[in-house]
Amino acid sequence: MLTHLSLRLRIFLFFCLLAVGGVAVTSGALVIGYRRAANPEMMDAFVFSGLLSGFALVAMIVGVWLLFDENVAKPVQRLAAQMRARAHAGVSDDIDLTAARYLGDLAPAVQAVSGQLSDNTMHTAATVATETARLSAEKDRLTTLLTEIPMAIILVSPAHRIVLYDGQAAGILSQVAPPRLHASLFDYLQRDAIEAAYRKLAKTGHEVRCTVDSVDGAQSYEVRLKPLGDVASYMLILDDGVPLIAPEAPRPLVYDFDLLETPGDAAFEDRDLSDLCFVVFDTETTGLLPHKDEVVQIGAVRVLRGRIIAGEVLDMLVDPGIPIPSASSRVHKITDHMVAGAPKIAEAGRAFHHFARDAVIVAHNAPFDMAFLHRHAQAMGVAWDHPILDTVLLSAVLFGASDTHTLDKLCDRLGVVIPDALRHTALGDAQATAEVLCRMLPMLQARGMRTFGDVIAQTRRHGRLLEDLN
Numbered sequence: 001m002l003t004h005l006s007l008r009l010r011i012f013l014f015f016c017l018l019a020v021g022g023v024a025v026t027s028g029a030l031v032i033g034y035r036r037a038a039n040p041e042m043m044d045a046f047v048f049s050g051l052l053s054g055f056a057l058v059a060m061i062v063g064v065w066l067l068f069d070e071n072v073a074k075p076v077q078r079l080a081a082q083m084r085a086r087a088h089a090g091v092s093d094d095i096d097l098t099a100a101r102y103l104g105d106l107a108p109a110v111q112a113v114s115g116q117l118s119d120n121t122m123h124t125a126a127t128v129a130t131e132t133a134r135l136s137a138e139k140d141r142l143t144t145l146l147t148e149i150p151m152a153i154i155l156v157s158p159a160h161r162i163v164l165y166d167g168q169a170a171g172i173l174s175q176v177a178p179p180r181l182h183a184s185l186f187d188y189l190q191r192d193a194i195e196a197a198y199r200k201l202a203k204t205g206h207e208v209r210c211t212v213d214s215v216d217g218a219q220s221y222e223v224r225l226k227p228l229g230d231v232a233s234y235m236l237i238l239d240d241g242v243p244l245i246a247p248e249a250p251r252p253l254v255y256d257f258d259l260l261e262t263p264g265d266a267a268f269e270d271r272d273l274s275d276l277c278f279v280v281f282d283t284e285t286t287g288l289l290p291h292k293d294e295v296v297q298i299g300a301v302r303v304l305r306g307r308i309i310a311g312e313v314l315d316m317l318v319d320p321g322i323p324i325p326s327a328s329s330r331v332h333k334i335t336d337h338m339v340a341g342a343p344k345i346a347e348a349g350r351a352f353h354h355f356a357r358d359a360v361i362v363a364h365n366a367p368f369d370m371a372f373l374h375r376h377a378q379a380m381g382v383a384w385d386h387p388i389l390d391t392v393l394l395s396a397v398l399f400g401a402s403d404t405h406t407l408d409k410l411c412d413r414l415g416v417v418i419p420d421a422l423r424h425t426a427l428g429d430a431q432a433t434a435e436v437l438c439r440m441l442p443m444l445q446a447r448g449m450r451t452f453g454d455v456i457a458q459t460r461r462h463g464r465l466l467e468d469l470n
Helices: 008-035 040-087 106-147 167-173 191-204 257-261 326-331 343-353 367-374 390-400 406-416 424-444 451-470
Strands: 151-154 162-166 206-213 220-228 233-240 251-255 277-285 295-304 307-317 362-363 389-390
Touching: 008 040, 040 390, 040 406, 040 424, 151 167, 162 167, 162 257, 162 307, 191 206, 191 220, 251 307, 277 326, 277 367, 277 424, 295 326, 295 343, 295 424, 307 343, 307 424, 343 367, 362 367, 362 424, 367 389, 389 390, 389 451, 390 406, 390 424, 390 451, 406 424
Parallel strands: 277 362, 362 389
Antiparallel strands: 151 162, 151 233, 162 251, 206 220, 220 233, 277 295, 295 307
């Protein structure tokens, strides 16, 4: 049972046991002494001696516990967290030996192991870099080949989720909403025609043509569904009525073939962390009071299978409908002139809601940012019922509740650099939080937290941190 408690709590309970045992032994000795004295007039003296010695003993044990907690328990916890960061999050900075100076040879030994681990990691990274360069060259050749094909291509899983899209397909999807890997195809195209064509494809094994409307009914496309051999996935090709991009224009290819086998129907609590999609966001506001201030910027990025998806970002200025105080503008550099003509919070909130569909929403001090969205939920016409993950609480789980959990401090611990130009911008802080999240996910898994439910159960133990922040 005690193995599930933190090291510091177990040590605290040990000292509590010492205090209780010490008081019990002292009280017992005084009772025996009083009986042997056989003098009723000495009762007051024995009681006074018992109280005095009991308080002195408890005070001494509390003092020793505080010294032990500060100089042994906390440094051990920090060393463990730093080792996990180096083992699972790719951090390569030196171990902080100052805080562990009373642990004898333990800290230098940890530093030696960390150095050896770093050397091995560098060797592995060099090998991976070579292979990555080869795969990157192959991707460039594939992208060049696709550039010559005058059609938009989307690879879709058997569950009708997007596994790959090229630049031209991205342009089409963005007419409805920002393109997203692992998003349902039916977030963009109407369901009935696609499902009917897919049933025919599965039955005949041959290419199927059909006409498909966008979900908003504004566009209509002639599409082809092509089978992929014996695989139940299919290629969706839009080659009629599609605006072409110039051959010399950038044509990114976004994909993750592992998504072909990623389950997506289980409850969020039961899903593996590696199977989840996270949307990491941040807001800039007119002030620090969610009940009266307003949002002036929303920035968000998507994290899938533990990596940030390049190009899948949301970066919107928002017209707050009220003047932006100069004190706030000095922090986030957003002025009244910049937000003039920008979408109101209702429109911006709907866009972000769609961007975060089927995903876990992540933020640093999430209650603050979510309070603005909840307040305007009725005007947006949406329900903010997404699962929420807070990196403040993740930091407390991994590094201990007594440490500092600001975004800057967390970035320092995990080797994440926020460029000065991007600090206190919604997208810049969202990007930094996403990088922090990507480094913490393997650390959580190494601690035995494999599913989203496991992580939530641990973060609930530190909910008081958010109450203090807000």
